[in-house]
Amino acid sequence: MKGIKPKNCAECGSVFMPKRVSTERVCSLECAIAYGKSKVDKQNRKAWQKEKKVLKAKLKTQKDWLQDLQKVFNEYIRVSQKGSHCISCGNSNPTDAGHYRSVGAHPELRFEEKNVNLQCRKCNGYWGGNLIEYRKGIVKKYGVEVVEWLEGPHDPVKLSIPEIKEKIEYYRGKIREMKKKAVARYD
Structure with missing residues (x-):
């Protein structure tokens, strides 16, 4: 040697x-x-980040895409209803986007905007949605017809991955618009 x-x-x-x-x-x-x-220069790092993002997207299942859509949809609800009180108890600092008809029991209403409203953490998490008061709040906000429609039967909804991606972009665009308007009001 x-x-x-x-x-x-x-x-x-x-x-x-x-x-x-x-x-x-x-x-x-x-x-x-x-x-x-x-x-490792910056160009290589940026190229790798883009490639990694594409590879991760290819590995995602429909369930993963639905979770991504749920996050964006909940953010949209929080931004669009900013300044509102908790629909159930009237708390002035709601932080959650709470469903009236739960996602598990009624997945077809998961992304229905009138089914999702701002709730405080206590009502949404600890009190299981505080549904009696939630119903009263929805009646006051939208009317009895909307509540009866939400409580009625609905056709099942099965979104494909391209439809989910389209909805994600739609809600992201709406969020950007609302944030721009909010910034413009303060300027």
């Missing part, structure tokens, strides 16, 4: 003797960190 020869550090240029392997390129940990940072 051949002996290991001294090398020039790829980062600082000083001569060093490799300790473990003849393929070492740098003389110290500090030089290794600096060498690694210089090798």
